[in-house]
Amino acid sequence: MSMAAVETKKITLRTADNHEFEVEEAIAMEFSTIKTFFDENPDASEDTIPLPNVTSKCLSAIIEYCKSHLAFRARETSSSIDEQVRTYDEEFVKARDNESLKELILAANYLNIKALLDMLNQAVADRIKNKSVEYVRRFFGLENDYTPEEEAAIRAENEWAFEGVDPDDD
Amino acid sequence: MQTVNPKRSNTMKDRISELPDEILVHILSFLSLRNAARSGILSRRWRHLWKSVPSLNFDFVNKLGPGRDSKGLNKYQFVDWVNAVLDLYQGKSLDEFRIHCTLGVDLASSIDSWIHFAIDKKVKRMDLDFLTRLDFFPVSLKYTFPSCNPVETVTSVEYVSLSSCILTLPGIGKFRSLKHLFLDRVELVDEVLQHLLSNCSSLEYLNLQRAAKLVSVKVDASSSKLKCLMIYYCLSLKCVDIYASNLITFTYVGHKVDLKSAPSLTEVSFCVGNHSCEDRLTYAGVQFAGSLHQLEKLVLQVSPHEVSRGIGVLPTLCNLKVLVLWVSSKEDSVTAFIQLLDLSPLLRRLELHLMYLRSQPGPSRTEITSESVHRQLEEVEVGGFFGFEDEIQLLEHVVKNAVALKKIVIDPCRKDLSASGKSVEAGNSFPFNGRLQTARKHAQHFCERIPPSINVEKVEAIFGIWSLSLHSVISKGILFWDANDVKMAQLNAKAMRTFFCALGVSENNRELEKWDKLEWTHEGTNQVKESKDECPLLTMSCFK
Numbered sequence A: 001m002s003m004a005a006v007e008t009k010k011i012t013l014r015t016a017d018n019h020e021f022e023v024e025e026a027i028a029m030e031f032s033t034i035k036t037f038f039d040e041n042p043d044a045s046e047d048t049i050p051l052p053n054v055t056s057k058c059l060s061a062i063i064e065y066c067k068s069h070l071a072f073r074a075r076e077t078s079s080s081i082d083e084q085v086r087t088y089d090e091e092f093v094k095a096r097d098n099e100s101l102k103e104l105i106l107a108a109n110y111l112n113i114k115a116l117l118d119m120l121n122q123a124v125a126d127r128i129k130n131k132s133v134e135y136v137r138r139f140f141g142l143e144n145d146y147t148p149e150e151e152a153a154i155r156a157e158n159e160w161a162f163e164g165v166d167p168d169d170d
Numbered sequence B: 001m002q003t004v005n006p007k008r009s010n011t012m013k014d015r016i017s018e019l020p021d022e023i024l025v026h027i028l029s030f031l032s033l034r035n036a037a038r039s040g041i042l043s044r045r046w047r048h049l050w051k052s053v054p055s056l057n058f059d060f061v062n063k064l065g066p067g068r069d070s071k072g073l074n075k076y077q078f079v080d081w082v083n084a085v086l087d088l089y090q091g092k093s094l095d096e097f098r099i100h101c102t103l104g105v106d107l108a109s110s111i112d113s114w115i116h117f118a119i120d121k122k123v124k125r126m127d128l129d130f131l132t133r134l135d136f137f138p139v140s141l142k143y144t145f146p147s148c149n150p151v152e153t154v155t156s157v158e159y160v161s162l163s164s165c166i167l168t169l170p171g172i173g174k175f176r177s178l179k180h181l182f183l184d185r186v187e188l189v190d191e192v193l194q195h196l197l198s199n200c201s202s203l204e205y206l207n208l209q210r211a212a213k214l215v216s217v218k219v220d221a222s223s224s225k226l227k228c229l230m231i232y233y234c235l236s237l238k239c240v241d242i243y244a245s246n247l248i249t250f251t252y253v254g255h256k257v258d259l260k261s262a263p264s265l266t267e268v269s270f271c272v273g274n275h276s277c278e279d280r281l282t283y284a285g286v287q288f289a290g291s292l293h294q295l296e297k298l299v300l301q302v303s304p305h306e307v308s309r310g311i312g313v314l315p316t317l318c319n320l321k322v323l324v325l326w327v328s329s330k331e332d333s334v335t336a337f338i339q340l341l342d343l344s345p346l347l348r349r350l351e352l353h354l355m356y357l358r359s360q361p362g363p364s365r366t367e368i369t370s371e372s373v374h375r376q377l378e379e380v381e382v383g384g385f386f387g388f389e390d391e392i393q394l395l396e397h398v399v400k401n402a403v404a405l406k407k408i409v410i411d412p413c414r415k416d417l418s419a420s421g422k423s424v425e426a427g428n429s430f431p432f433n434g435r436l437q438t439a440r441k442h443a444q445h446f447c448e449r450i451p452p453s454i455n456v457e458k459v460e461a462i463f464g465i466w467s468l469s470l471h472s473v474i475s476k477g478i479l480f481w482d483a484n485d486v487k488m489a490q491l492n493a494k495a496m497r498t499f500f501c502a503l504g505v506s507e508n509n510r511e512l513e514k515w516d517k518l519e520w521t522h523e524g525t526n527q528v529k530e531s532k533d534e535c536p537l538l539t540m541s542c543f544k
Helices: A032-040 A042-046 A056-074 A079-094 A098-111 A114-128 A133-140 A148-157 B006-018 B021-028 B033-041 B075-088 B105-120 B190-199 B280-287 B304-313 B334-342 B389-401 B430-448 B463-475 B483-489 B493-503 B510-514
Strands: A010-015 A020-024 A048-051 B055-059 B096-100 B125-129 B159-163 B180-184 B205-209 B216-218 B228-232 B239-241 B249-254 B258-260 B267-272 B297-301 B322-327 B349-354 B379-383 B407-411 B455-458
Touching (some): A020 A056, A032 A098, A056 A079, A056 A098, A056 A114, A079 A114, A098 A114, A114 B021, A133 B033, B033 B055, B055 B075, B096 B105, B105 B125, B280 B297, B280 B304, B304 B334, B322 B334, B389 B407, B407 B430
Parallel strands (some): B055 B096, B125 B159, B180 B205, B205 B228, B216 B239, B239 B258, B249 B267, B322 B349, B349 B379
Antiparallel strands (some): A010 A020
């Protein structure tokens, strides 16, 4: 954390596991939930904001993401910047397992960060695209609670969707 | 059915049950309609989620999923499919509604009902492509938008793309919030266009392609928000009057027209074939005289000879940052374009697209008298590069005189001058593949002489060749490949699929990684060619 100039205001956030994060105002404003809160309570900026639904691991990743994207936006738009943004997003998602992706989605949804949420949801969609039903169930940890008759009925109702399944990748 | 470990499923379930429905629907919205519908089978909770996805994309080609051929599907099945899904749909509003299928006036009532459905759901984007591409498809059989029932005033739609249909009054004029309009192969007459322009007062972007009946286009102050106008190949067009408009970007590709240009333009594309207009640089210079000093991007179809002739007419292009030149002449040296570089002190990017094929060697080295330094030029791209003397000379000049140069892109494939900028090599690559090999060699030689501080990209892509002509190529038993292309191909799944199909091999055969070379014999002989240098048709040997 830089020894900031007097002007940049810092906002303190407390996560579910009781870690405190100090972030610059610009970054906190990326979280629409927090921005709305401050718009309605302008005097509350000195207080620590509790985030009971966000772990410290998630929050630090999210802060990194917002910082990087703010930096990208500050530079002049060009195709090479777009490509850097794309590469950054890919790297951000690539190493994360399905569990942490889901945690990040929940956090991004709670903090209401639209761009991050879009990006993460697209990443999940890419991971389940053209995969078999069993794979997707495993991914989301779902139990099949249909009776065999119900399942057959659904398959019949949307026959066009169930043609030509690709084998799993894993 | 998988056996479920109760302990494990509890923690998993806790996690996923936290994701609210909107997020799950949002995830589904990134999938194709087919994949999204399959999610109904996952569990009870998921049964109806996909029915609220905010975008409905009914694409004839994609309906059957990857790897299947769409010949078996007829348009009545398509119509049934769309109707079935719309019946099931539960979302309250639609972001996007898309139909891509060959449909004509015989299915007008179905199409009308879909359009009404979408409008009822306050759709924002409508993309209707009726795919009647053939020029001789009888106009009387095309669908008229919108057909029988007149549309009430619509306030939700912001983006409309229509292809291959007829547009009449009052048609799109009722879409009061329209911002973007894209019309391709749409039959409309002048009156309909004018009505549209005066009623859609929020319109910001208009793209007209192949509107064969338009004779005149006039944009005036009543279209005050219109910033960008693009006109491609409207071959009956005689005049374009944008003088009283606020246009910032204007693109025109087609025959020469009577043009009254707008004074506010900062980006101009003007590409006219030279059979309808000689001396195009002079012509453009005169037509856009009022905007030249503020132009930031200029795209012109011109020959080096016309540049030399017309250069005296032009003032300094003191704001020009991007210059794109489409060159169709075979005769003269491209070094004449350096004169344009000299007129543009702030130029950052130069793109040169060489559209011709020279069968004989081009002009020999010419004397370049210009010594001016280009301080801002950072990127240069040459498409359709072969390695003729004049091309090399131009690049050498740039390398020497552009002190800020960061990147050069050399692409031996020619592009065609249409909105999609597709590679022209795709259609007629067969006899010219030897040319591509030679071009690559020349590019290689040139690159060896460039200082390492400049990043040079030699575009290897020949995938235009792949996806379109691969079947015919393979059936003749000849393939144009080298080892590099195989590696690149592994990135282009679609091309690979075509390749696999042609070989009669399963798509999932991961053995490709072990394939070093592919071996083909020439038609009619048993001779196996192995060395690259023996003939321009590269061959490879294959083992599984």
